[in-house]
Amino acid sequence: MSQPHPKAQVSPPKPARLLVSSLGREASDRDRLAALLKVFHGDDRVLIVISADPDAIASAAAVKRILWRHVSQVALTAINQMKRPDNLRILDFLKLSLMPWSPSLPPAFSKLVMVDSQPAHAPQTEALAFSAVIDHHPPSALSPHVQAPDYVDIRPEVGANSSLLVGYLKAAKIKPNPSLATALFYAIKTDTNNFVRQGQALDMRAFRWLHPMIHSEYLIDIERGPLARSSFKHFLAGLDAAVFRRQTAYTFLDKVDHADTLVIVADFLMKISGVRRTVAAGICGQKLVVIFRAGGLRQDMGRLAQAAFKTLGSAGGHKNMARAEIPLENLEPKLLAQPAALSRFILRRLSQAGGDRVSRPAN
Secondary structure, three states, X not given: XXXXXXXXXXXXXXXXXXXXXXXXXXXXXXXXXXXXXXXXXXXXXXXXXXXXXXXXXXXXXXXXXXXXXXXXXXXXXXXXXXXXXXXXXXXXXXXXXXXXXXXXXXXXXXXXXXXXXXXXXXXXXXXXXXXXXXXXXXXXXXXXXXXOOOEEEEOOOOOOHHHHHHHHHHHOOOOOOHHHHHHHXXXXXXXXXXXXXXXXXXXXXXXXXXXXXXXXXXXXXXXXXXXXXXXXXXXXXXXXXXXEEOOEXXXXXEEOOOHHHHHHHHHHHOOOOOOOEEEEEEEEOOEEEEEEXXXXXOOOHHHHHXXXXXXXXXXXXXXXXXXXXXXXXXXXXXXXXXXXXXXHHHHHHHHHOOOXXXXXXXX
């Protein structure tokens, strides 16, 4: 008589592993610098991966300066395209070139570094093994099959990632040149909105340390960077489509040239008297992108973005700055056929996530 076939043993799924800082919160900048440099060797070819914005670009430039003479090569790449005027100005002043991103690029380097972001924040990087991560966003989970970084510094209580890198520069006794100092200074200004948004004493100390070294004309040029002509009509369309309810401005642009245009629109709407929260959404290529902005301390746009859209794509950010990106393939075709239907869908998701003050705009 044959024996019953035993049931196949199913391995339980591996638990999520949050990125954890290598050193405690009270560690000195000198100890952090030493732990970071210990990761690298003289023959290493290092690739710094960013999702480009002013804070990420400045942070990457600082890491490149710190690793000078410690490794054989440092290159930078961005997983996003850039059209924001301030991003382009900063790259120009820093004389930085970004290698075009492709999945075949990381294997050409011996060490990968990520700043102002974490691997799980984007599908392009979630499966990559990074040697070092320096970030100021809340810790995210590593992919179960990805090796943990050798060095991690995550401090979400800090307003700008550039403030963290100032500590490393000071510990290395590196005085940044005017271009790097200005880029770091501007990044702290923008990520803390001149200290209106989340920030702390560390940001203020970094800001004060940098101030004597900045190039004021560079700073003015970055802040007044021109809007690209290709983005102008989309910018106007975003303003024209804006609707207001109480202290919230919402706009849906349908198809837009670039996600950075949504950022520009969201930031501009924050300048309107009485507006404390903005949401700008649009289709960029094969993704629906939603940009969140808020002023004041009693906000949590990062949590709202995650609650509304995390199950559909990537979403998250800070209390006052957040972003969601949803692949169009994850949306029902009928939503994509009618812009008004997609806009209502966005508002409905926001309402279900608890963002009622954002989700019922009216003229």
